[in-house]
Amino acid sequence: MVKRFAIILAAGKGTRMKSELHKMLHSVVGRPMIQHVIEQLQSIQLDEMATVVGHGAEEVTKKIGHESKFVTQEEQLGTGHAVLQAETLLGNVDGTTIVVCGDTPLITKETYQALIDHHEKVGSKGTILTAKAPNPTGYGRVIRNDKNQVERIVEHKDATEQERLVDEINTGTYCFDNQALFWALKKVSNDNAQGEYYLTDVIEILKNESENVSAFMTPEFEETMGINNRVDLSEAEKVMRRRINEHHMNNGVTIIDPDQTYIHADVTIAQDVIIYPGSIITGQTTIGPAVEIGPHTEIDQSTIERATKIRQSVVQGSHIGEEADIGPYAYVRPETTTQRNVKIGSFVEVKKTAVDENSKIPHLSYIGDTEIGKNVNVGCGTITVNYDGKQKHKSNIADHAFIGCNSNLIAPVSIGEGAYVAAGSTITKDVPGEALSIGRARQVNKEGYATRFKKQ
Numbered sequence: 001m002v003k004r005f006a007i008i009l010a011a012g013k014g015t016r017m018k019s020e021l022h023k024m025l026h027s028v029v030g031r032p033m034i035q036h037v038i039e040q041l042q043s044i045q046l047d048e049m050a051t052v053v054g055h056g057a058e059e060v061t062k063k064i065g066h067e068s069k070f071v072t073q074e075e076q077l078g079t080g081h082a083v084l085q086a087e088t089l090l091g092n093v094d095g096t097t098i099v100v101c102g103d104t105p106l107i108t109k110e111t112y113q114a115l116i117d118h119h120e121k122v123g124s125k126g127t128i129l130t131a132k133a134p135n136p137t138g139y140g141r142v143i144r145n146d147k148n149q150v151e152r153i154v155e156h157k158d159a160t161e162q163e164r165l166v167d168e169i170n171t172g173t174y175c176f177d178n179q180a181l182f183w184a185l186k187k188v189s190n191d192n193a194q195g196e197y198y199l200t201d202v203i204e205i206l207k208n209e210s211e212n213v214s215a216f217m218t219p220e221f222e223e224t225m226g227i228n229n230r231v232d233l234s235e236a237e238k239v240m241r242r243r244i245n246e247h248h249m250n251n252g253v254t255i256i257d258p259d260q261t262y263i264h265a266d267v268t269i270a271q272d273v274i275i276y277p278g279s280i281i282t283g284q285t286t287i288g289p290a291v292e293i294g295p296h297t298e299i300d301q302s303t304i305e306r307a308t309k310i311r312q313s314v315v316q317g318s319h320i321g322e323e324a325d326i327g328p329y330a331y332v333r334p335e336t337t338t339q340r341n342v343k344i345g346s347f348v349e350v351k352k353t354a355v356d357e358n359s360k361i362p363h364l365s366y367i368g369d370t371e372i373g374k375n376v377n378v379g380c381g382t383i384t385v386n387y388d389g390k391q392k393h394k395s396n397i398a399d400h401a402f403i404g405c406n407s408n409l410i411a412p413v414s415i416g417e418g419a420y421v422a423a424g425s426t427i428t429k430d431v432p433g434e435a436l437s438i439g440r441a442r443q444v445n446k447e448g449y450a451t452r453f454k455k456q
Helices: 033-042 057-067 079-084 109-121 178-185 201-208 230-250 449-455
Strands: 004-010 048-053 069-072 096-101 126-132 141-144 150-154 168-177 213-217 280-282 298-300 314-316 343-346 349-351 360-363 366-368 370-372 383-385 395-397 408-410 413-415
Touching (some): 004 033, 004 079, 033 048, 033 057, 033 096, 033 109, 033 230, 057 069, 096 109, 096 178, 109 126, 150 213, 366 370, 408 413
Parallel strands (some): 004 048, 004 096, 048 069, 280 298, 298 314, 343 360, 349 366, 366 383, 370 395, 395 413
Antiparallel strands (some): 096 168, 126 168, 141 150, 141 168
């Protein structure tokens, strides 16, 4: 069986991005663009993968980690020079090598596989992935002879007026016989407008040696797009987002308005979920069956269990149990967990809190660093006062407790099972089970005071 290798070009500085962040690390639907490339390549079962790094090498290698081996292009002298740096890893092995750019995150594993299969089927020494471009300006043109065979690739800056009329473009992705690739690279010169060593010249060199050179045209020009600036990044985000939304809809998810729904690549969604416009779901989030999300809801790095409803709210780093009712306008902060049939209502903020089944925090409350038992009712305006200026402290509210409106629970404090806290109380000591705790000043009425005051 033919061995297969990949070389990813990721050494460029990406100055047109106008960013301190390395171009390859800019995010498309929640992942660095180069990570999309690596993920699709890994799906075609390679024997070895090498990434060529240069500017910002430390950032890229740290992000990719063990998913690839690395070689360094110290000076950026062109794509041919970049690929030649991988000779130390791949120069002496036989097989097929696919060369791709790290800034082309939209190319799918199906396209990579089809390119390699075509290359090996026709016995080519070099195969170019091409596409028909609606506007080929800036792209290298694929020049064919009168027998429709590939003759060479000419870069836009080096092309004649006649050659610039060609709309079949080089996508920057290739397959090569590995030995032929490194042999030809040593014959590439930099006699061109850019003074660089072009990988594209390998095609002409192989052709001049009477080697078989071919092209495989993908019908999807859109997926071959490279990202060079923020406009390209936005277009790639749009394409990838559409793919993700269509994937979920084809798997039984209702997305009311896909153009106004933003779902990242690592999100898992079960059947019969309904997602309303303006919703953003990111990170490694898992959504259970029959959940309703939105409109205008943000969920990040969380698990949402079956039949929960979340409306106009934010949920971060939390686990929401089944049949919960969240929002509108709730803020569920990290390390919050809820069990079945919990209510977290309007203008409630919850942080690092465990809420057991059938408990309710209906509105206008802050609950932080708290454990709430079963069947608890937390009244409007309740605050667990968890921070003393230096340390966070914990509150415990046991099963069946009732917290009256506008209560302050000064942590650390415990409310016993079945206990009641009177509305407007400030609780500084533990409340025994089944007790009523009243922590407010005694009301005093001064008869006639208002009348005398008004006369002054």
